[in-house]
Amino acid sequence: MxxxxxxxxxxxxxxxxxxxxxxxxxxxxxxxxxxxxxxxxxxxxxxxxxxxxxxxxxxxxxxxxxxxxxxxxxxxxxxxxxxxxxxxxxxxxxxxxxxxxxxxxxxxxxxxxxxxxxxxxxxxxxxxxxxxxxxxxxxTQADLHYQTKGHAFAFAMPHSQHTLGVFLLAENLIQHGWNVLAAPKISKAEILDTVKGAFFHFVAISISTFKHWDELEKMIPLIRSQSLNPQLHIMVGGALFRAQPQLLDQSSADSCTSDLDEAIKTAASLVK
Structure with missing residues (x-):
């Protein structure tokens, strides 16, 4: 990129x-x-x-x-x-x-x-x-397959102002053969209901400001506990990590990135 x-x-x-x-x-x-x-x-x-x-x-x-x-x-x-x-x-x-x-x-x-x-x-x-x-x-450039590579859920932290990152990630995952549920605007309750009601290989969370950090760290274990997939991979990305890269090693998520290409590669590694 x-x-x-x-x-x-x-x-x-x-x-x-x-x-x-x-x-x-x-x-x-x-x-x-x-x-x-x-x-x-x-x-x-x-x-x-x-x-x-x-x-x-x-x-x-x-x-x-x-x-x-x-x-x-x-x-x-x-x-x-x-x-x-x-x-x-x-x-x-x-x-x-x-x-x-x-x-x-x-x-x-x-x-x-x-x-x-x-x-x-x-x-x-x-x-x-x-x-x-x-x-x-x-x-038209999509990586077409008879069977989808996997199921992903992408959303921005509740009350986020700018959600372009979620849109870009979702579009690129779709192009690479993923079935994606994208929710730029969503509440905490809706997030938990979603992972409880459908199977996902991959959850991607966008965070743009530090004021949402504590809520993110509280939400990650709740998502794991409600998920239908015991092997669910949770990735966190967004503008916050460009502004404060030291946080990349502090999240309880499975992976963190501020780079779209890296996010796509991470997703690709999850489902062979």
């Missing part, structure tokens, strides 16, 4: 003292004018005309897309993603690289007060809607 981006946390977090005012200046005076000038030439594109070539999304394109999500309409954001598909980026590259790194950019810009919570929420909403629109094309 590509993580390169000139706005992404893995580069900008090296300087956590970066002033929001300076970041805003860069966005307003350098990134946005160049982006809008380029975007003026974008034509309406259609899914059926897309050809797949081995091209990767660049760091510059990820940054452009991130700013588009914050500053323009849904249709303009969608057309930009479609133009990347037309230029040779595979649909997997859009899901695995563009969407993931753009979400990280938005998360970081919010953390340093370069954009508001409201604008970030709208941007994430645009991103999820774009991925849903591309969903038919994404699933």
């Amino acid at each position: 590509s993580t390169a981006s000139d706005l992404a946390p893995n580069t900008l977090q090296k300087n956590r003292r970066a002033k929001p005012s300076y970041l805003k200046m860069v966005v307003e005076k350098k990134v946005l004018p160049r982006l809008l000038a380029d975007h003026a030439n974008i034509k309406k594109l259609k899914l059926e005309n897309i050809t797949q070539l081995p091209r990767h999304v660049s760091a510059h394109e990820i940054s452009q897309f991130s700013i588009l999500l914050l500053t323009t309409s849904y249709n303009e954001c969608r057309d930009y993603a479609l133009r990347l598909c037309h230029s040779g980026c595979s649909i997997n590259e859009i899901y695995y690289s563009l969407a993931v790194d753009a979400a990280r950019n938005l998360e970081y810009l919010w953390e340093v007060d370069a954009c508001t919570f409201g604008s970030t929420t709208i941007a994430i909403g645009h991103l999820q809607a774009i991925l849903r629109e591309l969903n038919p094309l994404f699933h």
